[in-house]
Amino acid sequence: MRPYKCPTIFTTNYTNFPKGAEFADIFDIVGGSLFTIDGEPSHQQRAKVKGALSNPRMAATMAACCCDKVENGLLPFFRRMASTGTPFDVQELMSRFMFDLAAMPFFGVDPGLLSSEMLQDRLHMDAAVALDTFMEVGFSLLMTPSSYWKLMRWLNIGPERKLKVARTVLREFAAEMMERRKMNTCFVGNEDEQEDGDILSCFLNDPDYADDDLLRAMIIGYMFAARDTVGTTLTWIFYKLAQNPNIVSNIRKELSPIASRKAAVGVDAMLIFEPKETRSLVYLKAVLYETLRLYPAAPLECKTVVADYIMPSGHEVHAGDTIIISIHSMGRMEGAWGEDCLHYKPDRWLSVGGNNMRYVPSHKFLAFNSGPRMCLGKDIAIMQMKTVIASTLWNFDVEVMDGQTIQPKQACIQQMKNGLIVKLKKREM
Numbered sequence: 001m002r003p004y005k006c007p008t009i010f011t012t013n014y015t016n017f018p019k020g021a022e023f024a025d026i027f028d029i030v031g032g033s034l035f036t037i038d039g040e041p042s043h044q045q046r047a048k049v050k051g052a053l054s055n056p057r058m059a060a061t062m063a064a065c066c067c068d069k070v071e072n073g074l075l076p077f078f079r080r081m082a083s084t085g086t087p088f089d090v091q092e093l094m095s096r097f098m099f100d101l102a103a104m105p106f107f108g109v110d111p112g113l114l115s116s117e118m119l120q121d122r123l124h125m126d127a128a129v130a131l132d133t134f135m136e137v138g139f140s141l142l143m144t145p146s147s148y149w150k151l152m153r154w155l156n157i158g159p160e161r162k163l164k165v166a167r168t169v170l171r172e173f174a175a176e177m178m179e180r181r182k183m184n185t186c187f188v189g190n191e192d193e194q195e196d197g198d199i200l201s202c203f204l205n206d207p208d209y210a211d212d213d214l215l216r217a218m219i220i221g222y223m224f225a226a227r228d229t230v231g232t233t234l235t236w237i238f239y240k241l242a243q244n245p246n247i248v249s250n251i252r253k254e255l256s257p258i259a260s261r262k263a264a265v266g267v268d269a270m271l272i273f274e275p276k277e278t279r280s281l282v283y284l285k286a287v288l289y290e291t292l293r294l295y296p297a298a299p300l301e302c303k304t305v306v307a308d309y310i311m312p313s314g315h316e317v318h319a320g321d322t323i324i325i326s327i328h329s330m331g332r333m334e335g336a337w338g339e340d341c342l343h344y345k346p347d348r349w350l351s352v353g354g355n356n357m358r359y360v361p362s363h364k365f366l367a368f369n370s371g372p373r374m375c376l377g378k379d380i381a382i383m384q385m386k387t388v389i390a391s392t393l394w395n396f397d398v399e400v401m402d403g404q405t406i407q408p409k410q411a412c413i414q415q416m417k418n419g420l421i422v423k424l425k426k427r428e429m
């Protein structure tokens, strides 16, 4: 079956293909929240999350948090590494950076994982590790017969034992964040901004989320959705750009008119590119999409079948079947992307003349999912990635160290198995 020819699962007949009970059982840590539910309850929760994320004030907070973290966290760190020529694992760094960036607008508090002096905050560090455990173990359970992992869960052995520890840590983390928010301490911004300036406040005041378990599930689900999806994609972008200096030049060319209107900040004269400046940049967006095509952050989509159905391709599926769609493979199919499907070519996303993005249906490019369950953070993710890539590439040259084995990890989020060691050099301008 060629899923890219088959929008039925995601759009036209999506009610016949919910996530299903087994998915919800494996990811019970986010049980009851948008991330595991289907049908009418998912529509209702989705409308609320969509409302919170698309509120213009929230969009402005997200953009401000991102600029602040890049200017005061990421670039100063890069400058230190560049001045001493010290190699570092950019994936590990992006993971900490994104933990902070996901948490700041949600909780109104900066966990400070990016700054190494804060590493003693065990709660946040442990929560970050527990999120990774769920992504890794959850992936292997999706591929395992449910009777087998349910027995392991009952006996508390094997991967289920790891999940149990991760569950406890994540529940503690979410409870602590709710407590801190209720006590209204240590927040980002002034008192006015705190009134309804973070996403958690919208849910704390909502009677539908009066159940603490549901609110906890929502918090953890949000951290899953917003943290490593972006961090992982950024890492793959750095990797591909280091192999393609011509693409780096094209990005810098696109940034150049903006840079010429800006004044550099700080002693090192570094430029920060703000979301309002990069919003219209199409080549940079094409780079993001091309990376997500070959390295989708969420490489698998899991669906169950409610009623027997014959796909447009003629394949039959039966009630109770599980369908696993490899988004990773779909991005590499010759039938969908042409003979050069394995080549990294941002230009394929551009219209003739290169001034606009070409239309590609979302059921063909599934990195952000498609149809009624499409990612709600797509625009936020693009804004964050554009800010990081533009600000990094304008100020630094990025070199990937030789001798590394680069391969994807088998997990729900497609990180690099061994990380990515890079070295930076401050650009002479």
Ligand code: HEM
Pocket (backbone or CB within 6 Å): 034, 035, 046, 049, 053, 225, 226, 227, 229, 230, 233, 292, 296, 297, 298, 301, 302, 366, 367, 368, 369, 372, 373, 374, 375, 376, 377, 378, 380, 381
């Ligand atoms: C490169 C970055 C990102 C990628 C590739 C991505 C991809 C996806 C995918 C594939 C799904 C569907 C998951 C499923 O149903 O199985 C999804 C759902 C979702 N994403 Fe994203 N995402 C990204 C960033 C973000 C960010 C930054 C946020 C929040 C600020 C976010 C919020 C959500 C939410 C709330 C859902 C649930 C939608 C629903 O179930 O109806 N995402 N995302």
